[in-house]
Amino acid sequence: MVVAAMLLLLFAVLTGVSSHQKGAPPVPIGPGSEPVTDSFYFVHQPVSDNGSITVSVSALKSSIPKGPGDLRPGLVPWAKAGLIIKQSTRQGSPYAAIMVTGAHGVRMQDAYVNDTAGPPGLVSGESPRRLRLDRSGDMITGYASADGAHWTKVGTARVSGLGPTPQIGVFVASPPALDGMGTAGSVSTAVFADLRVQGGRADGRWTGDQVGPRSPTFAGYPDGTSGSVTGSDGRLTVTGAGDIAPAVRETLPTGGTLREILTGTFAALIAVIVVGALFITAEYRTKMIRLTLAANPRRSRVLVAKATVLWAVTFAAGLVGAVLAAPLGERLARSNGVHLFPVSSLTELRVVCGTAALLATAAVLALSVGAIVRHSAGAVTTVLVAIVLPYILTALPFMPASAANWLARVTPGAAFAVQQTLVDYDQVASHYTPYNGYYPLAPWAGFAVLAAYAVVCLAAAAVLLDRRDA
DSSP states (O other): OHHHHHHHHHHHHHHHHTOOOTTSOOOOBOTTSOBEEEEEEEEEEEEEEEEEEEEEEEEEEEEEEEETTEEEEOOOTTOEEEEEEESOSSTTOOEEEEEEESSSOEEEEETTTEEEEOOOOOOOSSSOEEEEEEEETTEEEEEEESSSSSEEEEEEEEOTTOOSSOEEEEEEEOOOEEETTEEEOOEEEEEEEEEEEEEEEEOOOOEEEEEOTTOTTOOOOOTTOOOEEEEETTEEEEEEOOEEEEOOTTTOTTOBOHHHHTTTHHHHHHHHHHHHHHHHHHHHHHTHHHHHHHHOOOHHHHHHHHHHHHHHHHHHHHHHHHHHHHHHHHHHHHHTTOOBOOOOHHHHHHHHHHHHHHHHHHHHHHHHHHHHHOOHHHHHHHHHHHHHHHHHHHTOTTSOHHHHHHHHHHSGGGGGGGGOOOOOOTTSOOOOSGGGTOOSSOHHHHHHHHHHHHHHHHHHHHHHHHHSOO
8 A cells, every 4th residue: 555655656756757848838828727728810909998899790611621731621610700809919818709600600708718609500691690799898798680780699798807908809710620539720711891890999900910829729720821811892801720718638738637647546556456356365365264254253244344444544545645646746747847737726635535535446346356256366357457448448549539438437447537627618629538638427426436336346245255155
């Protein structure tokens, strides 16, 4: 058990010191202290005081790379084009936006994580969509209309920190599109017409810029394309790439997680499984089990006592190891320039205690299987296959998402969900799989799967222990 605790600490140190991201561009941070993707093409001007801005969007088309330098038309469900008011062009600055999307209709978004659905449907030259943003102090209200006469309120957001002269205008963003088991960079083009600013004080000069061109959360433009804006006959044609959204693992692949700091759980798990199995099989090998049962003929009580002692000792060892490993590994990773996805104190407590509980429950499962098969190698192999093999398979990048999620639901390896800290967002298309740190079950629900296996096996072991000769 001491070795198990030391393995947690050792792997945390190795993970921290082996991470090198010094000199990389800073990760943009949103108002909620979360890493964000904040890169898009922005046609803007400063505006002061209250007022409104309206525009008509008559086209939104996307392209995805087919090969080097070759683009094909494609669907990017969360491609965005619309109106935005933003404190500045600084990444991570507060904003509110109303937009049309590639496949999700009109949306109003703010603070990177908030998303409100508006009228559904796609835009086209025959069916344009008019959008409007109204500002009253910090309150931003978004509207949509099919004809410019009848407006539907989509949502209202309080955007603190806009300042006296925020930037206002139209934008186009085109996040990476899902492509098999990976993603492919995309680019989108929108056509705007009848762009008007009413109220407020604007200088009337529109400027086109790519926000965050060198951000670590920006996938860049496909070869042969770039952001641009052209004007003709009162229309603006804007081409852009990027996204305005919370960062996920695929958009911030260099980011670190607390789960990775505690990657030593895998090695510690092997140690506690061996100890758990030997806690009963060693007695069978040396025939000491006869003396044990002679001293206490209530055999099921003996097994439960062993399980209780084993769980408590393993939990204590795992808790000490995780409590030391987590902050040390985080400090070393940050000192090497790694941006760690933030977690609350309660989440970190859940991960630390959950890691200890995972190890303890796996040890009890090994004890139970050992009592059933009465053989050390057989018990250790069985439990390793049941817990460790699914974990390895779900950690393979080429494992299909459906298979990985199935394994993470029904096998004892589901317990690793207790270590997850990443959040999946409906408004961000990504591969939310165990390989990327996203589990299909809630943290304690995943742990409950392992606990259920342990309880069932312990009950079966108690029945067999009562019925079989020692």
